[in-house]
Amino acid sequence: MKALSWGMIGGGEGSQIGPAHRIATAMDGHFVFKAGALDADPARGRDFAERLGIAPDRAYGDWKEMLTGEKIAPIALILSLSPRPIQPISKSPKPFLKRASRSFAKNL
Amino acid sequence: MTVTVEEAEEIAATAKSAGTICAVNYGYSGYLLVREMRAMIKRGDLSKIRLIRTEFVHGFHADAADADNPRVRWRYDPAQAGISAQFADCGIHALHLASFVSGQDAKELSASFASVLESRTLEDDAWVSIRMDGGALVRLWTSSVAVGRMHGFNIEVYGERGGLRWAQEWPNQLFYTPLNGRTEIIERGSNGQSPEAARATRVTIGHPEGFTTAISNIYLDLAEVICAKKEGRTPSAHAISFPTAVDGLRSIAAIKAAVHSNQSGGQWIDARPPSLR
Numbered sequence: 368m369k370a371l372s373w374g375m376i377g378g379g380e381g382s383q384i385g386p387a388h389r390i391a392t393a394m395d396g397h398f399v400f401k402a403g404a405l406d407a408d409p410a411r412g413r414d415f416a417e418r419l420g421i422a423p424d425r426a427y428g429d430w431k432e433m434l435t436g437e438k439i440a441p442i443a444l445i446l447s448l449s450p451r452p453i454q455p456i457s458k459s460p461k462p463f464l465k466r467a468s469r470s471f472a473k474n475l
Numbered sequence: 476m477t478v479t480v481e482e483a484e485e486i487a488a489t490a491k492s493a494g495t496i497c498a499v500n501y502g503y504s505g506y507l508l509v510r511e512m513r514a515m516i517k518r519g520d521l522s523k524i525r526l527i528r529t530e531f532v533h534g535f536h537a538d539a540a541d542a543d544n545p546r547v548r549w550r551y552d553p554a555q556a557g558i559s560a561q562f563a564d565c566g567i568h569a570l571h572l573a574s575f576v577s578g579q580d581a582k583e584l585s586a587s588f589a590s591v592l593e594s595r596t597l598e599d600d601a602w603v604s605i606r607m608d609g610g611a612l613v614r615l616w617t618s619s620v621a622v623g624r625m626h627g628f629n630i631e632v633y634g635e636r637g638g639l640r641w642a643q644e645w646p647n648q649l650f651y652t653p654l655n656g657r658t659e660i661i662e663r664g665s666n667g668q669s670p671e672a673a674r675a676t677r678v679t680i681g682h683p684e685g686f687t688t689a690i691s692n693i694y695l696d697l698a699e700v701i702c703a704k705k706e707g708r709t710p711s712a713h714a715i716s717f718p719t720a721v722d723g724l725r726s727i728a729a730i731k732a733a734v735h736s737n738q739s740g741g742q743w744i745d746a747r748p749p750s751l752r
Contacts, residue, residue: 371701388500391690394677397698444697446500 373444374402374437376430380415388446389419398444401425404433476723478557483727484750487720496704497720498697501571503628504718505692507663507675507684508649512576512632512639513716514669515651521634524611527573531565532627536619542594551595558734560597562588565628566617566733567726570605571718572630576639579609580725581746586733591620603733605746647683671713693717724748 373392378385385405392398402425406412409428416426427433430447476499477483490497503509516524541547549555550564557563574580584605588598599620605613621627628643640650649661661668664680675692678684696714703710728748736744745752 371698387502387687387690390687391502392694394688394691395695395698397702398694444694444701 370399371397371444372401373398373446374404374425374433375400376404376433376445376447378403378446379406379408379412392444392446402427402433402437404428404430476720477727480724480727480731480748483720483724484748487724487750490720496697496700498693499718499720499723500690500693501568501575501718501722502686502690502693503568503572503643504575504716505675505689506641506643506646507668507672507689507692508641508646508661509572509576509630509689510675510692510716511649511661511668511672512630512641513578514671515639516576516632516634517578518669520637520651520653521632521639522636524577524579524609524632524634526633527577527607527611527613527630528615528633529569529573529613529630530616530627531569532616532618532621532624533565534618534620534622534624536599537592537622539592539594542592551590551597551599553596556597558597559588559730560595561599561617561619562586562601562603562733563730565619566601566603566615567730569615569617569628569630570603570613570729571722571726572628573605573611573613573615574607574722574725575716575718576630576632577607577609577611579607579611580751581605581613581729582608583743584729584732584736584746585741585743586736587741588733588737591618598737601733601737603736605729606743643686646685646689671716674711674713721751725751 375388378388389400392400400419401421403416403421404412404427405415412428413426417423425436427436477486486497536547551560570581584603586601586603589600590597591599600618603615605615607613626644630641632639637651637653647663650658651661652658662680663684664676676684677688696717699714700710725748729746732744732746736742
């Protein structure tokens, strides 16, 4: 089984639960951490992502950027860690889900 | 998963119509011995489940000086956290685990919330009783002001033919007592464990496994299901116990019911989401 790429929304530096998920996904070699929109502050998020080994063109400023960008690169798992993953970015989870579904549909 | 039941209904419906896997990481359900509890209960070791007692308590929001601490304050602010704080943050993990091990879902509940620190609008302590659809009664306590408690997430299941006890801080032992029998300590990784539990371990017996390993079991199952889909095959039957958007939806509905119950003096309220009544 080829390792699957995964990306994370949230889980920035100092996050309570982000490290646990990064350790857990890496444990069996099934997932490789390839993309992230890690922080509400885009610059901090990109910086932390790069320090975790994410390529600069897959270290995103926000979730919209990530789901748009990831259409061109296969990703199998998106993990959203923010306690409020959608708001206040958007009023409804629909835009996130639609983009996520499209991204998955294309890559699965 | 979301703040409102409507959003949760939307996520569950969108995931279903898109045919996408939408898992929700109730990571505690990945502990091997929690899966063993579920398997034992499913095969009838305890017979009918009468009572489940569960608690998820810590003491890290007990300092009144934290009223201005932005890392704590937002959790108790309805503008940022929604309608519930401690029950939504921790209590819901306990309810999910009660549901996961018993195979029963919340039907109705009665709640009593308290804001022990007066500066808080939302609750920092809650007692909730839940009647499950399979007849079990759940007694749940959750608190963030229990000074000295660390990550006190425990579950006890009592059935007609026996009882089971497990604690998150000592996750490598499960205590099983058959009715009128002696108490047995089931060590993680010991012989005779169910296949869905046996696959969820990586190091030999006696070497502790913990929280990150439990979460990794959710990802292990997800990897199997994602790869099976890619390869056009049926996933292993033992890899499909991870929680999904439907579990998240049930949780959000239970949070709303608990808030309403508390507001109405502990009245029993339907805990199910509208689409699953």
